[in-house]
Amino acid sequence: MSHSKAGIIARILNIHGVRTINKGLAIENSWNKAIAISTLVRAGIPTVPTKLLFSASAQHDGINYPIIVKPIHGSWGRLVSLAGSTEDLTMLLRHKAVGETYMRISMVQPFIGDGTDYRVFVIGEEAVASMVRRPSNDDWRSNVARGGVAQAVRLGDDAYEIAIKP
Numbered sequence: 743m744s745h746s747k748a749g750i751i752a753r754i755l756n757i758h759g760v761r762t763i764n765k766g767l768a769i770e771n772s773w774n775k776a777i778a779i780s781t782l783v784r785a786g787i788p789t790v791p792t793k794l795l796f797s798a799s800a801q802h803d804g805i806n807y808p809i810i811v812k813p814i815h816g817s818w819g820r821l822v823s824l825a826g827s828t829e830d831l832t833m834l835l836r837h838k839a840v841g842e843t844y845m846r847i848s849m850v851q852p853f854i855g856d857g858t859d860y861r862v863f864v865i866g867e868e869a870v871a872s873m874v875r876r877p878s879n880d881d882w883r884s885n886v887a888r889g890g891v892a893q894a895v896r897l898g899d900d901a902y903e904i905a906i907k908p
């Protein structure tokens with residue numbers, strides 16, 4: 743499954759009047775984490791405060807460490823990094839400068855909690871399932887691909903309200 747291919751194919755189908763389970767625009771907006779976060783902020787949904795740095799020389803004073811640095815595209819925790827100091831961040835930005843264009847844009851966030859991640863699955867306007875992923879002792883990222891442990895979980899009603907909010 744490729745998000746980018748699915749987004750383009752769904753959009754082309756939508757342009758030609760074919761309905762898809764997820765709209766092409768929704769797939770594209772969620773694939774790009776910077777666009778996804780802006781969309782959530784605009785909708786009044788609580789999000790992690792996020793800065794975007796567009797190059798290795800981007801100004802990054804006034805940041806409280808540790809921080810998370812992640813690309814605008816990606817999954818499985820790939821390229822999601824932890825920076826403990828301004829030196830770490832400078833080095834990460836320099837490494838990214840030699841990568842693919844999308845990798846040169848960095849999202850910077852405060853380190854929230856302990857890496858635990860909650861996911862709610864929504865079909866239409868109904869939250870049908872939810873899970874928690876917790877990091878293992880080997881990695882602070884909770885992705886199953888990084889050794890995280892996933893479990894079904896019942897969340898508070900506020901979590902489901904946020905998940906289904908249009």
Ligand SMILES: Nc1ncnc2c1ncn2[C@@H]1O[C@H](COP(=O)(O)OP(=O)(O)OP(=O)(O)O)[C@@H](O)[C@H]1O
Pocket residue numbers: 790810812816817818819820822851852853854855856857858859877882883884885
């Ligand atoms: N701001 C943060 N604070 C603490 N931990 C974080 C933060 N951002 C990411 N993480 C940890 O890193 C993991 C991977 O990050 P994230 O979910 O953003 O990317 P991904 O899983 O690669 O992509 P996606 O969730 O879009 O498929 C998270 O599950 C979480 O454990």
Ligand SMILES: [Mg+2]
Pocket residue numbers: 818819859
């Ligand atoms: Mg994730």
